[in-house]
Amino acid sequence: MTYQELKQLFRDHEKxxxxxxxxxxxxxxxxxxxxxxTYSWKxxxxxxxxxxxxxxxxxxxxxxxxxxxxxxxxxxxxxxxxKEEHGGKDGWVVETCCVVGYVLLHTSDSGxxxxxxxxxxxxxxxxxxxxxxxxxxxxxxxxxxxxxxRTYVRVDSHYGVFRDTAWLSDMNTDDWKWxxxxxxxxxxxxxxxxxx
Numbered sequence: 504m505t506y507q508e509l510k511q512l513f514r515d516h517e518k519x520x521x522x523x524x525x526x527x528x529x530x531x532x533x534x535x536x537x538x539x540x541t542y543s544w545k546x547x548x549x550x551x552x553x554x555x556x557x558x559x560x561x562x563x564x565x566x567x568x569x570x571x572x573x574x575x576x577x578x579x580x581x582x583x584x585x586k587e588e589h590g591g592k593d594g595w596v597v598e599t600c601c602v603v604g605y606v607l608l609h610t611s612d613s614g615x616x617x618x619x620x621x622x623x624x625x626x627x628x629x630x631x632x633x634x635x636x637x638x639x640x641x642x643x644x645x646x647x648x649x650x651x652x653r654t655y656v657r658v659d660s661h662y663g664v665f666r667d668t669a670w671l672s673d674m675n676t677d678d679w680k681w682x683x684x685x686x687x688x689x690x691x692x693x694x695x696x697x698x699x
Contacts, residue, residue, distance in 0.1 A: 504689055506587050509600040513553040517560060524554035525602055525622045528687060529569070529581075532598035545572045549581060550603070552623070557582060601687040606696075607631055608684065611677040624667070624683060631669050631681045635662060638679055639671045 504512075509527055516525060530548040534540075549569035556562040567582040586594030605627040609616040621627040632650045636643040639662050650664045662671045667683040687695045 504600045504602070506585075506597040506600050509602070510558065512602070513555075513558040514560070517553050517558050521559070523622050524552045526605075526624070527551050527553075527600055527602050528572070529600050530598045531595045533596040535593045535595060537593070543573075546575075547598075548572045549576070549579070551581070557588075599689060601689040601695075604686045604688065606684045606686055608682045609634060609679070610682075611679045613677050620686070624685075627683045628666070631683060632664060635664065635669045635671050635679070635681065 506529065509529070513525070513527070516523075528548050528550055530544065532547075534542075534547070549571050551567065551569045553559075555567045556564045557567045565582065566580060567585075567588065569579055569581040570577050571579065582588040582590075584590045584595045586592070586596050588594070605621045605624050607619045607621065607627045607630055609618075609631075619627075619630065621630065628650070629647060632647050633643055635641070636646045641662075646664075663669060669681040671679040684697050689695070
């Protein structure tokens with residue numbers, strides 16, 4: 504998917520569904536003509552949400568904030584660097600883009616539940632924590648407040664919650680495990696599961 508296709512898709516989505524904000528990855532082939540270093544896929548890929556002024560209708564400004572998948576740029580004002588935005592002729596060149604969904608897998612000793620797809624990792628994480636709390640007979644709201652937006656949250660004798668995984672173990676019931684996996688959709692015929 505090209506950047507222009509992604510941009511139009513995000514703008515259409517924000518006009519029709521302003522309460523949900525899909526995620527996408529933008530992978531760059533070049534960081535400008537003067538940069539000749541070689542970068543891994545993770546080092547040159549940034550995560551972006553449709554919840555940016557550049558995509559939302561009737562906003563007073565124009566900005567696109569992203570986070571590099573390698574963790575080096577947690578909140579970069581990307582529109583200033585991209586050749587296709589305000590980066591100019593020496594700006595960063597987009598190689599490809601993809602929409603990203605987040606699949607929540609839920610397994611136990613007795614089987615696998617139907618996977619659920621979410622727009623954002625935070626939505627998937629919130630559902631994971633809610634399911635764990637209900638099965639473990641824990642206070643849902645306090646566990647969500649503690650867990651949803653943190654990388655490593657809690658481990659005690661019978662459960663643990665991490666950024667993309669959780670587990671629950673009880674001698675009276677099955678052992679339960681949750682895992683969140685990204686699904687990258689480049690086109691209808693090019694879909695990749697998991698991290699590269």
